[in-house]
Amino acid sequence: MEQSSPKAVAGIYAANLVEDGMVVGLGTGSTAYFAIKRLGERVADGLNISAIPTSEASAKLAKELAIKLIDFENISSIDITIDGADEIDNNFNMLKGGGGALLREKVVASITRRQICIVDNSKIVDKLGKFPLPVEVIPFGWPVVARQIEALGGNYQLRQRNISENYITDNGNYILDCNFYPIADAPKLEKDLKMIPGVVEVGLFIQMAHTLIVGNDDRTCTVKEHK
Ligand code: 5RP
Numbered sequence: 001m002e003q004s005s006p007k008a009v010a011g012i013y014a015a016n017l018v019e020d021g022m023v024v025g026l027g028t029g030s031t032a033y034f035a036i037k038r039l040g041e042r043v044a045d046g047l048n049i050s051a052i053p054t055s056e057a058s059a060k061l062a063k064e065l066a067i068k069l070i071d072f073e074n075i076s077s078i079d080i081t082i083d084g085a086d087e088i089d090n091n092f093n094m095l096k097g098g099g100g101a102l103l104r105e106k107v108v109a110s111i112t113r114r115q116i117c118i119v120d121n122s123k124i125v126d127k128l129g130k131f132p133l134p135v136e137v138i139p140f141g142w143p144v145v146a147r148q149i150e151a152l153g154g155n156y157q158l159r160q161r162n163i164s165e166n167y168i169t170d171n172g173n174y175i176l177d178c179n180f181y182p183i184a185d186a187p188k189l190e191k192d193l194k195m196i197p198g199v200v201e202v203g204l205f206i207q208m209a210h211t212l213i214v215g216n217d218d219r220t221c222t223v224k225e226h227k
Contacts, residue, residue, distance in 0.1 A: 003034075006120035006215030007084075011035035013221045014082040014116045014213050020048050023075050025108040026062055027083025028055040028101035031118045031215075035082040040065025052078060054108050055101040056170045081112040085119055085205075086131040088212060092117070092226045093186050097134030097203030100159070100169050106201055109208045117209040124214065128186055132157070132177035134203040135193055139166075139174050145198040146176060152192055154180040173200055 002008065011034030018024055018039060026036050036058060043049065043066060050070040053059035062069055083105055087095040094117060096102050109115050135156075137145045142158070149156050159167035159175040166174055183189055183204075190204040207226075214222040 004219050006217060007031040007118070008034040008215070009219050010118040010120065010213045010215030010221055011082070012038045013215070013223075014118050015039045015042065017116070018042070018047070018049060018080055022049050022079040023070070023077070024049050024051045025078045025081025025083065025112050026051050026053045026058045026067075027081065027118075028058050028105060029084040029099040031084035031120075032058065032082060033061065035118060036061050036065065036067070040067055043067050050075075052108055054083065054104040055099070058101075076111070078108060078112040080114045080116060081108055082116045082118060083109070085117050085123055085209075086203075087123055087125045087128050088117055088119060088209065089125055089128055089186075092207060092209040092212060093128060094205040094209055095128045095131055095133060095203055096205055097136070097175070098131065100134070100167060100175060102134050102203040103136050103169065103171055103173075103201040106205060109205060114210045115208050116211045116213060118213045118215070120215050127182035127184075128204070129179070129181035129183035132179055133183070134159075135176045135178055136169055136171070136173045136200040137176055137198050138200060139172075141198050142174050142176070145196050148196045149176060149178055149193070152180075152189075154178045171200070
């Protein structure tokens with residue numbers, strides 16, 4: 001994807017907001033990729049940051065770019081996290097996990113002071129859920145979880161890596177991609193799903209975004225702050 005694509009424009013804009021000395025959460029996915037690349041350039045130019053990655057892929061990229069990574073033992077909060085989304089609604093609720101990193105992304109978001117959501121405008125929706133909702137589950141007994149998801153009115157697909165292998169997250173779990181569209185009450189659905197034994201995390205990020213940066217086709221960005 002080129003540097004002038006909407007995803008690149010949003011990612012680069014967000015990376016330019018990072019200031020010296022900050023602790024930065026590194027998102028996962030094709031939009032976060034551009035932010036991490038830009039941060040790498042800025043680090044090479046002397047920017048001093050410490051970063052927490054949300055996936056093995058983002059950790060690998062950060063290491064290649066000589067971005068300093070730290071552990072949670074060393075910090076109690078994160079200044080800025082820059083991450084993508086599969087969907088975001090008008091209330092800044094996000095649906096995430098298309099790239100499979102929802103669990104680490106949510107842990108990182110939970111201690112982030114300013115969560116910056118970077119998207120192209122195809123991700124802005126009125127109602128969440130057209131994109132299948134990722135639910136991370138432990139492999140043991142996953143069909144039990146799946147039946148509970150059906151009981152809540154959804155249906156699911158067990159995510160595959162290829163024709164004969166299940167997709168495995170960085171945490172050793174499976175993902176059920178669920179259809180609850182249109183999600184009428186996202187906070188309630190998140191709670192109901194998290195009550196199912198065997199569910200590790202749900203790709204609904206309720207009120208977790210503080211800033212939304214949308215990359216436009218004309219290489220500009222639209223920036224909105226959550227009120
Ligand atoms: C990964 C995610 C990503 O942020 C989401 O899938 C968007 O990805 P992309 O920027 O590639 O469209 O939640 O788990």
